Amino acid sequence: MTGLSERTVVVVGASVAGVRTVNTLRTEGFDGRVVLIGAETHLPYDKPPLSKSALVGDVDICVSALASEDDLDRLQIECMLGDSAMSLYPGERRVRLASGKSLSYDELVIATGASARPSPWRADSGVHVLRTLDDAVALRACLVAGGPLVVIGGGLIGTEVAAAARTLGCQVTIVDPAPLPMARLAGEAVAARLDRLHRDRGVIPRYGVGVRSVTGVAGDLRLELEDDHRLEAATVLVGIGSVPNVEWLEGSGVPVDGGVVCDERLRVVGVPHLHAVGDVARWPHPALPGRVRAEHWTNAVDQARYVARALTDGADVGRYEPSDYVWTDQFDWKLQSIGHRVSGGISHVIGDLDVERPAVAVVHEGPDGTATGGGSVNWPRGMMAVRKSVDGRRAASEVVDLIQAVLP
Numbered sequence: 001m002t003g004l005s006e007r008t009v010v011v012v013g014a015s016v017a018g019v020r021t022v023n024t025l026r027t028e029g030f031d032g033r034v035v036l037i038g039a040e041t042h043l044p045y046d047k048p049p050l051s052k053s054a055l056v057g058d059v060d061i062c063v064s065a066l067a068s069e070d071d072l073d074r075l076q077i078e079c080m081l082g083d084s085a086m087s088l089y090p091g092e093r094r095v096r097l098a099s100g101k102s103l104s105y106d107e108l109v110i111a112t113g114a115s116a117r118p119s120p121w122r123a124d125s126g127v128h129v130l131r132t133l134d135d136a137v138a139l140r141a142c143l144v145a146g147g148p149l150v151v152i153g154g155g156l157i158g159t160e161v162a163a164a165a166r167t168l169g170c171q172v173t174i175v176d177p178a179p180l181p182m183a184r185l186a187g188e189a190v191a192a193r194l195d196r197l198h199r200d201r202g203v204i205p206r207y208g209v210g211v212r213s214v215t216g217v218a219g220d221l222r223l224e225l226e227d228d229h230r231l232e233a234a235t236v237l238v239g240i241g242s243v244p245n246v247e248w249l250e251g252s253g254v255p256v257d258g259g260v261v262c263d264e265r266l267r268v269v270g271v272p273h274l275h276a277v278g279d280v281a282r283w284p285h286p287a288l289p290g291r292v293r294a295e296h297w298t299n300a301v302d303q304a305r306y307v308a309r310a311l312t313d314g315a316d317v318g319r320y321e322p323s324d325y326v327w328t329d330q331f332d333w334k335l336q337s338i339g340h341r342v343s344g345g346i347s348h349v350i351g352d353l354d355v356e357r358p359a360v361a362v363v364h365e366g367p368d369g370t371a372t373g374g375g376s377v378n379w380p381r382g383m384m385a386v387r388k389s390v391d392g393r394r395a396a397s398e399v400v401d402l403i404q405a406v407l408p
Contacts, residue, residue: 005031005032006032007030007032007033007106008032008033008103008104008105008106009022009033009035009105009107009108009311010035010037010095010103010105010107010108010109011034011035011037011108011111012037012085012095012108012109012110012111012112013038013039013109013110013111013112013113013245013278013280014036014037014038014039014040014044014081014111015038015044015047015066015278015300016044016046016047016066016297017111017113017277017279017300017301017304018038018044018109018111018277018304019036019044019066019304020066020300020301020304020305021111021277021304021305021307022034022036022077022308023067023075023308024305024308024309024312025308025311026075026076026077028308028312028313029312030308030311032106034075034076034077034078035078035079035080035105036072036077036079036080037080037083037085037095037097037103038079038081038082039082039083039085040133040134041081043066043067043068043069044066044067045065046064047131047132047297048297049063049064050130050131050132050135050136051130051136051156051160051164052160052163052329054136054140055136055139055140055161055164055165055168056164056167056168059133059136059137063133063136080101083098083099083101084097084098084248085097085248086098087248087251088108088254089252090254090271090272090274091253092104093105093106093108105273106273107311108273108274108275109276109277109307109311110254110260110274110277110280110281111276111277111280111300111304112244112245112246112280113245113278113279113280114131114242114243114245114279114280114293114295115242115243115245116129116130116131116238116241117129117238117241117242117243118243119238120238121214121236125214125216125217125218126142126216126218126220126221127221127236127238128142128236129238129239130157130161130237130239131242139161139237142218142234142235143164143170143235144168145234146169146170147170147171147219147233147234147235148170148171148232148233148234148235149161149162149171149172149173149233149234149236149237150172150173150174150221150223150231150233150235150236151165151172151173151175151237151239152175152176152237152238152240153175153237153238153240153241154174154176154178154181154182154205155176155240156182157239158181158237158239159174159181159194159198159328159330160328160329161237161239162174162198162203163198163203163330163331166201166202171202171204172204173203173204173205173206173231174204174207175206175207175210175211175225175231176206176207176208177208177209177210177226178208179207179208180192180195180207181194181195181198181207182335185341186335186337186375187341187347187349187362187375188347189347189362190335190347190349190353190360190375190377193353193358193377194333194335197330197331197333198330201331206225206231209227209229210225210226211223211224211225211226212225218234218235219234220232220234221233221234221235223236242279242295244258244259244260244282244293246259246280253270253271254268254271254274255268255269255270255271257282257291258282258291259276259279259280259281259282259291259293260276260280260281260282261282261291262281262282262291263283264283264284264286265310265317265318265319265320266281266303266306266307275307275311277300277304277306277307278299278303278304279293279294279300280293281293281303285322286319286322287339287340287372287392288340288342294322294324296325296326298323298324298326299322299323299324302320303320303322306320323338324337324338324339324373325338325387326338334377334378335375335376335377336376337373337375338373338374338375338383338386338387338390339372339374339390340364340372340373341364341372341373342364342366342367342372344366345364345365345372346365347362347364347365348362348363348364348396348400349361349362350363350382350400350404350407351379351382353377357378358378359376359377359378359382359408360377360378360379360382361374361375361376361379361382361383361385362374362375362386363386363390363396363400364396365396369395369396369397370393370395371392371394371395371396371398372390372392374386374389374390374399374403381406381408382407385403385406386399386403388402389402
């Protein structure tokens with residue numbers, strides 16, 4: 001690529017994917033104009049603590065900035081915060097903001113992320129979602145005030161919030177139609193042990209049943225479950241997934257289908273000079289059928305670096321190869337995962353899950369006998385072995401043997 005100093009890259013979205021994109025542009029030597037657009041007024045911040053330490057401790061201390069004003073000035077990043085992108089005109093290479101400003105670009109990176117899936121119940125009635133710093137501040141205030149919390153959704157966010165709320169001393173109930181928490185990610189054996197951990201720490205599980213209705217007002221809420229059971233709560237958190245932030249792309253010609261449709265190099269399909277990264281991107285995963293949208297911090301970082309290098313170097317950097325790494329901290333436990341569990345596969349546990357504080361590894365085996373993924377519970381060395389061994393080619397039995405060799 002020539003004439004870098006005369007080019008403008010606009011990055012829409014100031015969360016981790018957007019910030020890592022602009023940072024990597026500079027570290028890779030791009031010396032043109034770089035503009036970062038963010039809908040929130042806060043300086044860019046890291047989101048993983050929002051459902052964990054930020055609910056238990058001081059939010060301002062627990063949530064770290066992804067970039068300070070000095071960082072942005074030093075890197076010569078033009079940062080436009082509190083000004084959402086409203087419309088995109090790819091034919092003109094122009095984006096219009098809520099303030100009425102228009103920006104021209106040579107290349108644009110869509111990094112607008114995702115929002116919490118809207119709650120079916122009114123937000124002003126004590127029913128919360130959790131995706132942003134403001135969400136965390138509002139939820140923490142309710143938890144500190146006390147009273148029972150009902151968490152609707154036993155996925156990553158729901159179980160993390162439940163653990164944080166119990167740490168604060170709240171009475172907590174989790175409701176989810178699934179039979180176990182996080183089983184799709186961790187496997188049934190680990191999910192069952194996670195459920196037992198939550199029970200041992202005082203969380204009341206209501207798995208295998210959905211919520212029919214939520215009525216009342218903040219501080220005095222009543223939930224009716226689909227089995228006719230009734231619960232009372234001061235606060236309700238709804239954690240039932242997310243939706244990509246793509247409304248601003250309506251009428252632009254950008255293909256949207258459960259996210260911005262990209263090719264294997266994260267280029268927007270059929271629209272030149274556009275890339276998408278992070279939670280908003282839907283791209284063909286090399287190990288999974290069709291296109292996927294991966295909502296993981298590590299994926300957002302890896303995609304941002306990949307696209308920034310492609311824009312800077314102007315060379316064929318090959319297809320994007322994901323690491324598919326996810327982690328969660330709940331109470332004093334750490335669960336880590338890499339790769340995927342696939343339909344028709346089985347999971348092998350290396351170590352003893354039944355002890356009070358297990359240190360185990362897991363290997364997921366696909367129908368063809370290949371190790372498709374794995375993970376660990378409270379065992380960093382075992383996780384290192386999983387990451388080194390699971391490469392999409394080794395047999396699961398071989399990976400199990402390699403991990404067993406490092407058992408304490």
